[in-house]
Amino acid sequence: MKTIKTKSILIALSLLTGVTVAQKLKGSDTVLPLAQKEAESYMKANKSAKITVTGGGSGVGISALIDGTTDIAMSSRKIKMTEKIKLSDAGKSTKETTIAQDALAVIVNPANKVSQLTREQLEDIFTGKIKNWKEVGGDDMVIVVYSRESSSGTYEFFKEHVMKNKNYASTVLSMPATGSIIQSISQTKGAIGYVGLAYVEKDVKSLKVSFDKGKNFVGPSMTTAKDKTYPIIRPLYYYYLTSMEKTVKPFVDFCLSAEGQKIVEQVGYIPLTK
């Protein structure tokens, strides 16, 4: 009698999980193309799974996670203290998984003579201390700094990692999307900015950077990012509720598998090195 009962419960459970494995992912627009690709191949392999992926921004994803309207929040930044407090107020806890990495390339106009900068020089340029290219070995030309919007994960990461938490100068131009940064830099001679490695193209020139006060300068590429000699690399995250771990685990594991990491490289991000 007992076995029948447990069996029927098991069957019911498997039916439930087997038929309605619907998952929602929401958040960062940086992670969006990757998550979409991962979801597509995951659904091909598992016919019963149904995954919907939507963007909106890291903050949107995490607040959706707090409200319970998404299963996984995609984020290009670490969860903030305020958001953690909200979660614990709601009696929830999250797990964080790094699913890929993204290298940021510092780019200038192709006509610019300068080909390398140190972290200190980058900091001074983005905080507005250095205002002319001749101060860093270029032509006598005003530096025009382009950045992403203050709320984007990319903006925060660059600020923390390259500018050592100093604030951007208020004269920095902020652009709504990576595409418009590239467009603007390709048509502005004195421009400098940063974009994800996947977006670098021939209309802009990427700079070599040095994080050891000018001893070694490394340019951004898939190889230098993979062997970690290139210094400006950031992690991309999935956040999910600890209570939901069972439901989301298969998909998260798929993203971390060899197959999933191959997709990471196809999309233009840096696979995790084990």
Next chain:
Amino acid sequence: MKPFFKNFSEKLIEGLLMICGTITSLTVVLIVFFLFKEGLGVFNKKAVEEGYVVMVNKSNPVNSISPEDIKNIFDSKITSWKDLGGKNDSIILFRLEDISNYFTDEQIGENFEGLPLLLNRVVDSIPQILAFFPEKYLGKNFKGREIEAGKITFSTFFGGKEWFPTAQPAAQLGVMPLVMGTLWVSLGAILLALPLGLAAAIFLSEIAKDKVRRVMKPLIELLAGIPSVVYGFFGLVVIVPAIQKLFNLPVGETGLAGSIILGIMALPTIITISEDAMRNTPRAMKEASLALGASKWQTIYKIVIPYSISGISAAAILGIGRAIGETMAVLMVTGNAAVIPTSILEPMRTIPATIAAELGEAPDGGLHYKALFALGCILFIITLVINLIVEFISGSKKNRRV
């Protein structure tokens, strides 16, 4: 039977119309209520990021530091306690990440259980310290003293000159650059669009032949149907480089680029409305003028324009309204630097662009989020005033006719 049915269906339709009307007005009222409820929440919130504290050694005489000074300290622009009314000592900054410079990982513990004690030790032992860390690591019997960073007030919000909503530890929420940017860009747009729009309207209503008008009017109205992101892209690729070359500027993303794009976008509104007003001039008045020997041009500027002036003003104001609220096109071409502009040839940041760009990633319910809603309130009030002016002008027209 039939009259009853007719009566019934009439009642039904009446009822449906009433319900639709009520729902629409209720929605509007609810949206406005929500906007102000969220927006006013920004005042009296602490400027220091929620869940964090700023601490000093208890021997430090400084009690409070303004958010602006905190930002300058963390940007290394203020380096001595003397500048803040304290001792002549340099400020030693401490962030949570810096703990690894003072203690080993074992001391901190795997789940940071050692942190409260260690933080206490750091703040207690260094008199020149300014520490910034999460409130939850504040142990009991903490020996430091919390710095008051003040709250967001009306005057700091509206008079502040810096917009750094994500600055740590204290956000800078001064809306002055954004309000000024919005006004500059809109003013530029209207200065460009009004003469052009009026000229086109006069041409269409008075000079153009019927055939020409039948082709041109739909074309102009088509302008209004182009999505704003297309205008923005056009501006970024064509107008921005052109401005850069023309004025020999280091950067082409300027308020002027935004004004030109907005001007083009406001044209259909201005042309259609003022043309309609001009065509309403009674034929008898025009013919009387011509019969008295006035030329065509004299008739236009002595009869047609004065008669339709209120329609023209309404067109101009509605055009401004369109310009002030426009988001995407402006976001793409004005450069969005939050500085108080001194000329139209500088990058500017407008209110709608700020809301669109920042709301997506602002933590829900936080200070930044509420500040963006407050910006929405400002925009709402600006457009409300504009609409009231339109009402006033069209009202005065009726009075004059009587």
